[in-house]
Amino acid sequence: MSTNIRFKNRFIKPEDSEDRQYVGFATLPNQVHRKSVKKGFDFTLMVAGESGLGKSTLVNSLFLTDLYKDRKLLNAEERISQTVEITKHTVDIEEKGVKLKLTIVDTPGFGDAVNNNECWKPITDYIDQQFEQYFRDESGLNRKNILDNRVHCCLYFIPPFGHGLRPIDVEFMKALHEKVNIIPLIAKADCLTPNEIKKLKDRVRDEIEKFGIKVYQFPECDSDEDEEFKQLDKELKECTPLAVIGSNTVVEARGQRVRGRVYPWGIVEVENQSHCDFVKLRSMLIRSHMHDLKDVTCDVHYENYRAQCIQDMTSKLTQDNRVDSPLPILPLPTPDAETERLIKMKDEELKRMQEMLEKMQQQIHEKEQ
Amino acid sequence: MAATDVDIFSNEEKRNLSLGGHVGFDSLPDQLVSKSVTQGFCFNILCVGETGIGKSTLMNTLFNTMFENEEASHYQNSVYLRPRTYDLQESNVHLKLTIVDTVGFGDQINKEDSYKPIVDYIDTQFENYLQEELKIKRSLFNYHDTRIHICLYFIAPTGHSLKSLDLVTMKKLDSKVNIIPIIAKADTISKSELHKFKIKIMSELVSNGVQIYQFPTDDEAVTEINSSMNAHLPFAVVGSVEEVKVGNKTVRARQYPWGVVQVENESHCDFVKLREMLIRVNMEDLREQTHARHYELYRRCKLEEMGFKDTDPDSQPFSLQETYEAKRKEFLGDLQRKEEEMRQMFVSKVKETEAELKEKEKELHDKFEQLKRMHQEEKRKVEEKRRDIEEEMNAFNRRKVAAETLSLSQPLKKDKDKKN
Numbered sequence: 001m002s003t004n005i006r007f008k009n010r011f012i013k014p015e016d017s018e019d020r021q022y023v024g025f026a027t028l029p030n031q032v033h034r035k036s037v038k039k040g041f042d043f044t045l046m047v048a049g050e051s052g053l054g055k056s057t058l059v060n061s062l063f064l065t066d067l068y069k070d071r072k073l074l075n076a077e078e079r080i081s082q083t084v085e086i087t088k089h090t091v092d093i094e095e096k097g098v099k100l101k102l103t104i105v106d107t108p109g110f111g112d113a114v115n116n117n118e119c120w121k122p123i124t125d126y127i128d129q130q131f132e133q134y135f136r137d138e139s140g141l142n143r144k145n146i147l148d149n150r151v152h153c154c155l156y157f158i159p160p161f162g163h164g165l166r167p168i169d170v171e172f173m174k175a176l177h178e179k180v181n182i183i184p185l186i187a188k189a190d191c192l193t194p195n196e197i198k199k200l201k202d203r204v205r206d207e208i209e210k211f212g213i214k215v216y217q218f219p220e221c222d223s224d225e226d227e228e229f230k231q232l233d234k235e236l237k238e239c240t241p242l243a244v245i246g247s248n249t250v251v252e253a254r255g256q257r258v259r260g261r262v263y264p265w266g267i268v269e270v271e272n273q274s275h276c277d278f279v280k281l282r283s284m285l286i287r288s289h290m291h292d293l294k295d296v297t298c299d300v301h302y303e304n305y306r307a308q309c310i311q312d313m314t315s316k317l318t319q320d321n322r323v324d325s326p327l328p329i330l331p332l333p334t335p336d337a338e339t340e341r342l343i344k345m346k347d348e349e350l351k352r353m354q355e356m357l358e359k360m361q362q363q364i365h366e367k368e369q
Numbered sequence: 370m371a372a373t374d375v376d377i378f379s380n381e382e383k384r385n386l387s388l389g390g391h392v393g394f395d396s397l398p399d400q401l402v403s404k405s406v407t408q409g410f411c412f413n414i415l416c417v418g419e420t421g422i423g424k425s426t427l428m429n430t431l432f433n434t435m436f437e438n439e440e441a442s443h444y445q446n447s448v449y450l451r452p453r454t455y456d457l458q459e460s461n462v463h464l465k466l467t468i469v470d471t472v473g474f475g476d477q478i479n480k481e482d483s484y485k486p487i488v489d490y491i492d493t494q495f496e497n498y499l500q501e502e503l504k505i506k507r508s509l510f511n512y513h514d515t516r517i518h519i520c521l522y523f524i525a526p527t528g529h530s531l532k533s534l535d536l537v538t539m540k541k542l543d544s545k546v547n548i549i550p551i552i553a554k555a556d557t558i559s560k561s562e563l564h565k566f567k568i569k570i571m572s573e574l575v576s577n578g579v580q581i582y583q584f585p586t587d588d589e590a591v592t593e594i595n596s597s598m599n600a601h602l603p604f605a606v607v608g609s610v611e612e613v614k615v616g617n618k619t620v621r622a623r624q625y626p627w628g629v630v631q632v633e634n635e636s637h638c639d640f641v642k643l644r645e646m647l648i649r650v651n652m653e654d655l656r657e658q659t660h661a662r663h664y665e666l667y668r669r670c671k672l673e674e675m676g677f678k679d680t681d682p683d684s685q686p687f688s689l690q691e692t693y694e695a696k697r698k699e700f701l702g703d704l705q706r707k708e709e710e711m712r713q714m715f716v717s718k719v720k721e722t723e724a725e726l727k728e729k730e731k732e733l734h735d736k737f738e739q740l741k742r743m744h745q746e747e748k749r750k751v752e753e754k755r756r757d758i759e760e761e762m763n764a765f766n767r768r769k770v771a772a773e774t775l776s777l778s779q780p781l782k783k784d785k786d787k788k789n
Binding site: 050051052053073075076077079080082112113114115116117119159160161162163164165166167168171188190191193194261262263264265266267268269272274275 | 419420421422423440441442443444476477478479480481525526527528529530531532533534535536537553554556557559560573576577623624625626627628629630631636637
């Protein structure tokens with residue numbers, strides 16, 4: 001399986017270099033490739049959903065490692081008033097010379113307590129924190145070694161036991177859809193027959209549209225991509241949300257050793273396309289769209305955050321001239337002299353009225369006494 | 370004829386006698402049975418579980434029929450209970466089955482009050498029965514008993530442990546109703562995970578003191594099967610009303626791309642065990658437990674609240690009647706006293722307000738008087754001024770007239786002078 005479907009290696013033929021019309025910048029992709037391999041990649045993935053939906057198993061299956069050794073699960077009693085924590089696991093993995101620093105951000109405790117009001121707040125705070133830190137680093141003087149901890153993608157696990165999205169799912173996705181790329185998944189899909197899966201997917205897609213949740217959209221293919229890629233892309237778009245099953249145990253099925261789950265009535269193969277969408281998820285998340293997820297995070301979510309942040313800061317500054325900006329910002333265009341004058345007038349009027357009010361209050365107070 | 374054994378005990382103790390021949394009262398159970406068959410049976414099931422977990426499907430599968438059911442939505446603001454009554458018949462036995470569904474359970478973001486509607490419903494059914502029992506003219510034999518005989522608690526198959534909501538709800542319900550926990554949608558858990566899951570659930574229930582229904586092991590006919598079933602709790606069930614052809618039989622099953630889960634196959638799930646236990650073996654015991662244990666507990670608490678006791682300070686058994694009368698008198702006395710108090714309060718308040726109003730009236734009156742006086746003063750002044758002005762006017766007029774006549778007479782005089 002090629003590691004990079006889109007990039008085709010151009011082998012420079014010796015005749016070309018003698019051709020006067022050949023300049024040579026067609027080698028740019030090669031150069032980019034080399035540099036990026038040298039630099040290495042990083043990716044931050046967040047998994048969110050109630051406990052018991054198979055998040056850890058899926059992450060282990062996706063990256064074929066065991067990230068969750070020695071994990072302690074809480075009892076039901078301890079979870080009654082549990083708060084959401086944020087835990088990070090970072091691993092360095094390498095494949096064919098390409099290094100990837102993978103960070104998995106886990107959210108244990110989400111949706112587990114009896115009262116889950118605003119339980120997504122720690123998560124949104126965490127994402128904002130990462131943005132803020134990057135913002136500061138980016139505006140600092142020494143920008144050589146910025147650490148990018150921003151969350152590039154959030155896999156949200158929807159339980160398959162219900163009839164669609166539940167209120168907590170809707171609230172969570174609405175709180176996060178403008179901060180991070182959300183990819184909704186139907187977890188533990190081995191409890192649904194193919195008909196039920198289709199019904200549930202249609203239901204969830206309709207509800208996502210109805211509530212105006214902006215999940216991650218796959219970019220349109222360029223028209224010069226090959227057919228195979230276009231076909232994959234089309235299938236992917238029709239399949240959302242993906243119904244996944246995870247497993248890291250190897251079993252024997254149909255004479256082969258595959259990863260799957262053994263039941264008395266059959267064996268579910270994780271990598272069998274007719275059993276679940278795990279393969280699609282893996283190819284989408286890792287093999288084709290990983291970089292696009294990073295780009296959308298940088299270009300859309302982070303820029304939105306930055307613009308909002310700067311607007312808040314400058315509006316605060318014009319009110320209070322004593323505070324120095326911690327970051328170098330361009331001065332906003334000053335409002336008209338006319339409006340400024342009006343504003344000043346109104347301010348003075350307000351002040352006068354306030355004084356009058358105070359005097360009257362004092363008078364009343366004295367009269368009472 | 371055999372000699373009868375005569376025990377030399379006091380008259381109050383019963384004596385065991387042996388019979389000389391066949392009397393025939395061994396047909397008593399049969400008489401009882403035929404009577405209850407003609408009366409018909411009634412059974413009430415409460416299904417508690419999240420929306421979409423498979424409660425309706427399991428009921429359809431258990432009773433092998435299609436009860437009408439619309440899918441519930443996830444967006445209810447609060448939990449409410451939906452009871453439905455059906456009349457079923459098998460051979461010549463009539464069953465009045467009531468299935469109560471919890472709609473909206475587990476969907477809200479804040480689930481702290483989710484258990485309340487359920488507890489309230491159960492209490493209401495007990496209350497209704499209690500009221501009927503306490504009536505003067507009562508008809509318990511054809512009273513439609515709506516008390517919940519069994520609560521099936523559906524646990525989501527997470528594979529880890531109970532959810533916090535499950536624990537809280539079961540603790541509130543275990544003293545009011547027989548609970549049987551079941552693991553729903555069990556076709557998503559593999560055998561080894563299931564074993565661990567069941568052990569974890571039972572240990573959590575035990576460590577938190579939740580009392581679930583134990584199948585009775587005191588009746589020799591069923592003790593063996595019941596005790597083995599007790600070890601299989603909670604039952605892992607799969608429900609289905611669709612039929613799939615397996616081999617040369619058509620069975621109820623779920624068809625997956627990787628296999629077929631047969632509902633009635635004991636190695637696939639515990640559905641058959643649940644059906645055995647719930648319907649075929651222990652239904653009557655469940656009804657008895659509800660009446661003898663849970664209902665009696667409710668009744669005792671309720672009556673104690675009202676102030677009844679079984680024995681008074683002299684440890685003479687109270688008759689309910691007397692206590693009732695005494696209570697009633699007390700209550701009426703209280704009522705009267707309260708009425709008096711309220712009347713007094715009302716009267717005093719009225720007096721106060723009257724006094725206030727009178728004062729205000731007086732004040733107003735005074736003011737009025739004052740104003741009147743002022744007004745009169747002003748009037749007087751104005752009158753004076755008017756008179757002054759009039760006088761002036763008169764004076765002025767007189768002077769004017771005088772001046773005129775003078776001027777008139779002056780030319781006359783002049784004329785006169787001239788004439789003269």
